[in-house]
Amino acid sequence: MIRAQAALETRMLLRNGEQLLLTVVIPTLLLALFSTVDIIDTGDGKAVDFLTPGILALAVMSTAFTGQAIATGFDRRYGVLKRLGASPLPRWALMAAKTASVLVTEVLQVVLLTVIAFALGWSPHGNPFAVLLLLVLGTAAFSGLGLLMAGTLKAEATLAAANLVFLLLLVGGGVIVPLDRFPDAARATLELLPISALSDSLRDVLRDGAGMPWRDLGILAVWAVLGLGAAGRFFRWE
Numbered sequence: 001m002i003r004a005q006a007a008l009e010t011r012m013l014l015r016n017g018e019q020l021l022l023t024v025v026i027p028t029l030l031l032a033l034f035s036t037v038d039i040i041d042t043g044d045g046k047a048v049d050f051l052t053p054g055i056l057a058l059a060v061m062s063t064a065f066t067g068q069a070i071a072t073g074f075d076r077r078y079g080v081l082k083r084l085g086a087s088p089l090p091r092w093a094l095m096a097a098k099t100a101s102v103l104v105t106e107v108l109q110v111v112l113l114t115v116i117a118f119a120l121g122w123s124p125h126g127n128p129f130a131v132l133l134l135l136v137l138g139t140a141a142f143s144g145l146g147l148l149m150a151g152t153l154k155a156e157a158t159l160a161a162a163n164l165v166f167l168l169l170l171v172g173g174g175v176i177v178p179l180d181r182f183p184d185a186a187r188a189t190l191e192l193l194p195i196s197a198l199s200d201s202l203r204d205v206l207r208d209g210a211g212m213p214w215r216d217l218g219i220l221a222v223w224a225v226l227g228l229g230a231a232g233r234f235f236r237w238e
Contacts, residue, residue, distance in 0.1 A: 001089050005097035010104050013067065022166070023062045023109060031055045031113060034176060035120045043178060045207070052117040052124070053202035054175035059109040060135060061195055064102050064142035066166045072098065072150035073158035081237045091237070099143060106139060126205035130212050134205070137220040138198040144227020145194075151235030169195040174203075194223045 013019050034040065035048040042050035075081050084094055114122075150158050171177060172186075173195035179187050190196050201216035 002093045002097045002100065005084075005089060005094060006100035006104070009098055009101035013071065013101060013105055016071075019067050019071065023059065023067050023105060024112065027055050027059045027062065027109065027113060028116060030058070030176065031116055032120070035117075040177060046121060046123070048117055048120045048122045049124075049207045050178070050203065051176065052113070052122050053206045054173075054199040055113055055117075056110060056135070057138065057173075057195055057199035057202055058170060058175045059113060060106060060138045060198065061142050061169065062166065063105045063109065064139045065146040066162045067105075067146075068098065068102055068143060069146035069150045069162040070155075070159050072147060073153065073155040073162075076150060076237065077155035079238075095147070102139060102143060106135070110135070124206045125209035127212070130205050131202065133217065134198060134201050134213070134220070137217060137224055138194065141194045141198075141220050141223035141227055144224055144229070144231050147231035147235060148227055151231060151237075169193065174199045192219060194220055197223075 013023075031048075031051055034042075034051050035046075038047075072081070081094070089097075146162070149161060153161065169175070172182070172190055173193055174190070175195065179190055179196060179200065182190060191200070197216040197219040201213035204210040204213055204216075
């Protein structure tokens, strides 16, 4: 049942033009544009080496948080969750299926962005296991926050809030603009955000060849526990 529901969720996502714009087209365009056009100062080295880790983090956020929050919010509004909750599919299995759909989509995103980055001259380094662990924890953190938003706000409010958060974190999360461009006080706060922890740690590993980024892993783990815990407690199915 989980496999069938996950396949359905994935097909629905891939057929949704707005979701594809958010999860595939925007990250791809940002990577290609800012890697080839000298618009922002990304510091020493090739721009693609700085941008690719941040764009991978953005892809995780766009799918696990923004896309999932909007889709789940409207499923809740139209009574889809209520009907599925009354079906033989347990509610925990429905959440598992949604999570599996997110992971499948992220795999497709990572493959596509990696191919494009290599074509643009990307030279990654570091431990693949550290990258995998960061992506999994980042997915858990953003999924919890997305489900929390979808399960507590009205669908229209979720749509507006999720897109607004996406834009704000795109600008202030270290994805494209380095965090050291911000004032020290603001930077100290921004570094605690899940998108900043994910993008900076991926950049440390993939560009600089750093070891396991324990501090950022800890930040992502805290966000994951808080987000999933709050979603499990406050999520409303109707």
